[in-house]
Amino acid sequence: LKPSSELTSDTTEEDLQKIEAIDWLVFDPSQRAEAVRQANALMRVFVASRKLDATRKVFAKIPADSIDVIFRQWRRMTGRTELSPEDDNATREYICFQAYLQAHDAFNDWFEHYHHGRPKEPKQPEKSDIKFTEWVAYEHQQKQYEADLERWEQALMAQTKDTVNRIYNVLLFVDGGWMVDQKTAEPEKDEPEETGRLNQMSLLRKLCIPQMSFLLHTILHETKQYKEALQLADIIASEKNQIYKDFNKEQLRTLFQKLRESSLVLLDQNHDPLGYPWE
Amino acid sequence: LAKFLQDHNTLSWLHHVTTGHYSSAQKTLMTLSSEESHYLSKKKTLLSLSKLAALASDEPCETVDTIVDDLNSQLDLVLYQETLPGGVLEAYGIDPDTMRVxxxxxxxxxxxxxxxxxxxxxxxxxxxxxxxxxxxxxxxxxxxxxxxxxxxxxxxxxxxxxxxxxxxxxxxxxxxxxxxxxxxxxxxxxxxxxxxxxxxxxxxxxxxxxxxxxxxxxxxxxxxxxxxxxxx
Missing domain, CATH: 1.20.140 (Butyryl-CoA Dehydrogenase, subunit A; domain 3)
Incomplete structure (x- = not known):
């Protein structure tokens, strides 16, 4: 088991130079839409090469109010409230990256808390030559430990829920899915560039959607929600979101091996393989 | 072991998954889904798993498409039940989480x-x-x-x-x-x-x-x- 950050590569000097270049575009609000487009293009490449830190750095270069700024600039220039298809797609893509980074961050926090945050049980002193003071100290530590454990478990439950929601936020991204444009770009738009962008986005789905699904299975399985882990099949197979289309055969088989592990635990607990009572 | 499991469909698909026989897993899961009448949610998961097993199998594309179409139509029927209005479920005293098929x-x-x-x-x-x-x-x-x-x-x-x-x-x-x-x-x-x-x-x-x-x-x-x- 590894935290998702271990799946990543380091940021190089060259990457940093590209990231710094975004600063020049952010300076002038009228160029904010272009800044977001350039940032998106960089993030597409970084996510594809699993450079999560570099992706975070790009994202941080774009001020948090940028979508507002883009809307205001557009309204001032054109008097219209609806963005051009190109800007609309770019802002949506930017929010997709935000959802993706938030899901990863939540998973890493959860992983840290789950594997390293657990309080340690105090060691019980040997019964034979125990001093009264040692025993009192032990009892005190034990009580402290029980309180800490309860706090830890409650925090874990809250964090699990939050992380699961953030991963769903990517898997079931509103209105047509993560990294799927809602508008068709205008015809005068440079075509090879646009096709390249659409190809990259489709590849990102094929890379990130199975990965996010596996992270979700890890959380559900590790927090003993085995029945829910099996129900991941419903979400992935659903025609509404068509998540299964982003899995290749090998990834589907990996998924089955993971679901099988959850089933085996359910069998051990005297349930049927899907977590229902035996009939 | 395979012989024993073959007699027990409920478990045999797990064995098929272990041995990489996804086409067999798909068929078993489909049979199980058609037999399931106690829990709608369980029937749905069996159908979903059967669909994913078809896609993970080495069957030719046309065969997979036919199976997936059939499973999708059965999943549609599940959806008609899932989207029954809340007031109707209440009138019949049905709990949507545990309702039968x-x-x-x-x-x-x-x-x-x-x-x-x-x-x-x-x-x-x-x-x-x-x-x-x-x-x-x-x-x-x-x-x-x-x-x-x-x-x-x-x-x-x-x-x-x-x-x-x-x-x-x-x-x-x-x-x-x-x-x-x-x-x-x-x-x-x-x-x-x-x-x-x-x-x-x-x-x-x-x-x-x-x-x-x-x-x-x-x-x-x-x-x-x-x-x-x-x-x-």
């Missing part, structure tokens, strides 16, 4: 029953769509009787006595009956097969009270004529 006939009755107090054209359209899941041939007596019953219930949702007969098309356009027809029309349904003959409808026992009323038969016939002009 309902038959298409049961679902139709629940969609069109008076318990579905806020039923609109979408509910009646769903009821009509559900006729296709009854696995009976086209023109089967039972199916046609149920089709008439759905349309009669749609008619009974409105009070036809107060409608303005001088302006028939304007008068009927807001009835659930014609809104359902309009919905089907906009969805590209072939109305010839979808709508019952007007005489059958008027002779339906449930509508006998209305059928005796000349302004009702006039309004319905005016509506039918209008539709026939639209689709010819």
């Amino acid at each position: 309902l038959t298409p006939e049961e679902l139709i009755k629940m969609y069109i029953n008076e318990d579905n107090t806020s039923a609109n054209e979408y509910d009646f359209k769903k009821a009509l769509d559900l006729l296709e899941f009854m696995k009976k041939p086209l023109g089967d007596e039972e199916v046609e009787a149920l089709r008439l019953q759905i349309w009669s219930q749609a008619i009974l949702r409105d009070s036809w006595e107060d409608l303005d007969t001088d302006n028939p098309l304007e008068a009927i356009k807001d009835t659930i009956f014609f809104r359902t027809i309009e919905l089907a029309f906009t969805q590209g349904v072939k109305l010839h097969e979808f709508l019952p003959p007007v005489e059958d409808l008027i002779n339906e026992p449930e509508l006998s009270y209305y059928a005796a009323n000349p302004s009702f038969t006039y309004l319905i016939q005016a509506g039918y004529e209008h539709i026939n002009r639209l689709i010819d």
Whole structure:
């Protein structure tokens, strides 16, 4: 088991130079839409090469109010409230990256808390030559430990829920899915560039959607929600979101091996393989 | 072990997954889903797993497509039950989390029953769509009787006595009956097969009270004529 950050590569000097270049575009609000487009293009490449830190750095270069700024600039220039298809797609893509980074961050926090945050049980002193003071100290530590454990478990439950929601936020991204444009770009738009962008986005789905699904299975399985882990099949197979289309055969088989592990635990607990009572 | 597990379908798909026989896993899961009647959610997961197993298998594309189409249609039926209005579930005391598998006939009755107090054209359209899941041939007596019953219930949702007969098309356009027809029309349904003959409808026992009323038969016939002009 590894935290998702271990799946990543380091940021190089060259990457940093590209990231710094975004600063020049952010300076002038009228160029904010272009800044977001350039940032998106960089993030597409970084996510594809699993450079999560570099992706975070790009994202941080774009001020948090940028979508507002883009809307205001557009309204001032054109008097219209609806963005051009190109800007609309770019802002949506930017929010997709935000959802993706938030899901990863939540998973890493959860992983840290789950594997390293657990309080340690105090060691019980040997019964034979125990001093009264040692025993009192032990009892005190034990009580402290029980309180800490309860706090830890409650925090874990809250964090699990939050992380699961953030991963769903990517898997079931509103209105047509993560990294799927809602508008068709205008015809005068440079075509090879646009096709390249659409190809990259489709590849990102094929890379990130199975990965996010596996992270979700890890959380559900590790927090003993085995029945829910099996129900991941419903979400992935659903025609509404068509998540299964982003899995290749090998990834589907990996998924089955993971679901099988959850089933085996359910069998051990005297349930049927899907977590229902035996009939 | 394989022999032992083969006798126990419930477990054998896990064995197929272990040994990489996804086509066998797909078939077993499909059989299990068709046998499942206790829990709708369990039937759904068995169908979903069967679909994913088909996609993970080494079967040729066309075979996979046929299997997936079949499973999708069964998942559609699950969706019709999942989207039963909350008020209907409450009226029948059904817990959506643990509900059993309902038959298409049961679902139709629940969609069109008076318990579905806020039923609109979408509910009646769903009821009509559900006729296709009854696995009976086209023109089967039972199916046609149920089709008439759905349309009669749609008619009974409105009070036809107060409608303005001088302006028939304007008068009927807001009835659930014609809104359902309009919905089907906009969805590209072939109305010839979808709508019952007007005489059958008027002779339906449930509508006998209305059928005796000349302004009702006039309004319905005016509506039918209008539709026939639209689709010819």
